[in-house]
Amino acid sequence: MTTTLTAGSESTPRPEPRPAGRIEVRGDMHDRFDEILSPAALDFIAELHDRFMNRREEQLVANAERFRAIDAGADPAFPRETASIRRDPTWRVAGAGPGLEDRRIEITGPTDRRSTVEALNSGAKVWLADHEDALSPTWSNVIDGQLNLADAIRRRIDFVSEDGTAHTLGEHTPTIVFRPRGWHLDERHLRYVDAAGRPRPASASLVDYGLYLFHNAHELVSRGAGPYFYLPKLESRHGARLWDDVFSFSERAIGLPHGTIRATVLIETITAAFEMDEILYELRDHCAGLNAGRWDYLFSIIKNYRNRGRSFLLPDRGQMNMTVPFMRAYTELLVATCHKRGAHAIGGMSAFIPNPDDEARTTAALEQVAIDKRREASDGFDGSWVAHPGLIETACAEFDAVLGERPNQLDRLRDDVSVTGSQLIDFRIPDGTVTVAGIRENVSASLRYLDSWLRGTGAVPIDDLLEDVSTAEISRCQLWQWIQQGALTDDGLPVVRERVEWIIDRTLGELPRTGTDRLDDAAELLREMVLGDSFPRFLTLGAYERHLDESRRGVATRAA
Template identity: 70%
Template sequence: MNARMEVLGPQGERFDEILTPEALRFLARLHESFVGRRHEALTARMERRRGIENGRDLDFLSETRAIREDPDWRVAGAGPGLDDRRVEITGPTDRKMTVNAMNSGAKVWLADHEDATSPTWANVVGGQVNLCDAIRRQIDFTSAEGKEYRLGESTPTIVFRPRGWHLVEKHLRFTDGPGIAGPASASLVDFGLYAFHNAHELIARGSGPYFYLPKLESHLEARLWDDVFSLSEQLLGVPHGTIRATVLIETIPAAFEMEEILYELRDHCAGLNAGRWDYIFSIIKNFRGRGAAFTLPDRARITMTVPFMRAYTELLVATCHKRGAHAIGGMSAFIPNRRDPEVTARALEQVAADKRREARDGFDGTWVAHPDLIPTAQAEFDAVLDERPNQLDRMRDDVRVDARALLDLTIEGEVTDAGVAANVSIAVRYLESWLRGVGAAAIDDLMEDAATAEISRSQLWQWIRQGTVTREGTRVTAAFVERLLSAELEVRRTPDGRFEDAAELVRGLALGDDFPTFLTIEAYSRFLVEPEVEVAITSPATGSGAVGEGRAA
């Protein structure tokens, strides 16, 4: 094997425990085997999106009809410790949040290196350190105020979410022969380090290496992950099918290929998740230039009961249960405020209604973003499940969802001046938090992550391009958004904050002629990569971009 993985990022505390020679060889083997197919997948995404922009309508695939019509195949299903998923808590893997999640009382912790994590080098590797410690029950944390956090007796099953195929990890360089070098795939780095260090330990403790797969757009991308899993199991010496994955259906192309995605991952698949926020972003991104019929109103008006969201979630439950897979609901953005009883009461009411609808629709579990929401969510699922771990036996034969239903964007509501201002404020404040290394931020009593920020900035871009006029009669223009940005900066600017940088990013993301496919791509390259790493990765002596930066995503 000529391939190797070089560490360009600085060494941090205990990084040597994660970035071992053996782990780097494992990563190099994964890259050698799959980096070319990753590029093919990203190119296919770009071509599909260009077709949609040019007026091609999405539909279910004729070439895979036989898979959908075959009644006999099933997925592997839940692995040990994953049978009951009625409440899953999501969050980043910094040390305090890790301990809190492990003590939350949830059935599952979604340990997130994707939308809830700002991918600083310290967060990427430090999060792996924290996961290793948590799995081995060797983790604790003492706050600056002296408060101690230690693990309780009962802890949730961990499901780890790596970054998506479109992202790179520039602090690691993959080389495969003379003159061929480039940044590593963030997906393979996150997955590979977690699997390499923890697979055997998790199995020994009665669980297994379980993953959430984000941002998939096709069954061919699922096939790529399945092959990554199979090779990894072979290299790690664990039985085929030990790895289990839950796929987030959070892009509109993937909604038309749910059964095919399950089929491709059937030996490794536990279920599907309705990733609502990225799904809304995907709708906007793909149809942003298709006219007023595809222009959505204020973000607050896009609820789970509007036609296209209702069709998508009902199809997901029916598809999962038909094939023996868990259907996991999404995250309501409302969060409690322990200093404001009124806000907390409103959040609990909203979350209860959301989880009640999911449980009654047939979902087997759901997400929350705050420990205080777990009792509310669990009560709604307990009311439906009782002592059963799930409701996989509930077939949704009544569901009939066609392409028209998935693309029915009829919503009662308008774009308002307040909605435009809210999107500007959310985008600036979230990106400022992200630039400081905090990827999940409480803003106006809502939990914002990269996916919700994507909705805000993509709506701004679309409203400007479509010449949208608000309910109050204001035309949404670049100049109008720029004035709102300036006003936001006047209110938010602090000496030690990153608001100027955040506003600069919003200008590029929302006001430019081009539409950046993900806000994280440019923001990461410009602000989170160590300067000496950027020089090394683009040096002519080492080649540039053979592995690529995912900009075709």
């Protein structure tokens, strides 16, 4: 039986007894955590797990099987069994919800208190409030982020900077789109115990999504917006169907009209690129658009083709821009697919951080940002991402030049686009090279990022770029592949374990140390990830379990 709950109301009658699971809190309860981890909210999270936990686990098994198939030589392809969906010109997605019609510039970032206020005062049209790649998923970060979001939505958030200046919200703030963690991640500080008494870590996706929706959906609707989500790491239409079923159940459970929830899907895996139509179709009652998640897309390509020989070796990360042929094919197909179905097409990230101490470097970088956004707007994208408020004016000017007063360019159908499957998996890059500098850059960026991630910061300024988990993923993935395939660098020497290990040790010795750094732990993780024969699909799985999981300390529990 479905129990209707009123989000955020502690006076809601408790659900009738039923054979169902429960959620146990295994993390410390800090100040105000009880507001988020209320009995009614935990009941809702438990009900989500009762209905969808097994399907989530089945989906992860299917993803792993597909991963092994590509590794064995089976290239992804447009599914023959869904050809009728792709050919049918009549169906459309729900499209933008209230407050989401104009997305020309979206700012991304974590949900700590300062970042929340700065994002909401940035002047962007949309804030991607990130509990995925830009979040180090410490227990405190996860629940504090939910508190900050609840406060921000109710306009009761502020912060005081180091110089004593108070920062409050301006009159106009962006529409919030929340990104929960992917299906593959656990939240170990909450334990799901099913109806048979079997305990397992909770799904991070269902926890992040469920807590945000339960506490904020009705408040968002009352303020003229709605509960909107970015969906990460989908690998097929089946993951989209699972999310759509979660949305439909949730709307019934908390009393929302069907279709109130809207989702934008990140196309950031090579397999999802072959199922864009199908993903839109599965989510059509709840879908607003697709996003071109460029760095994770490259990470997905490398890890899926890591063992397929030297012909699949990709060059230095800095050489893989959005104009190389296979990336052009991917983005043009995304725009054409979206606009055919009435969905927003959102472009990729500009991660540059303006440097007030280096005007020439900043000017050159802003010129590159302008070129990147000009290309996206000209290609038909309806909006794009930036990582820093200092990029908004430059990026927005390029979209303004194309859009004018229009909120988007959904009416621009890309009938001129015809992308084949072979174009999507032709990873040749003319004149692409693996360089000694590229090895050093990957090692240095990985060490510095992991050091900050282990200390609780998931969005990290590195060499004038605001980096997130995708930085470490693509860097360590490249190093592993270069070693395994014996890539030759620009000096004619092969990439071997001893060479990379020496660079790791040397870089570790050159980085500045503090009494609180986690560089030694970061180096240990990086060595495990790149020097061994086995390939972990996600570096955050083991790192989270080993370093961020506080539940193993045996803290007190509280059950829903």
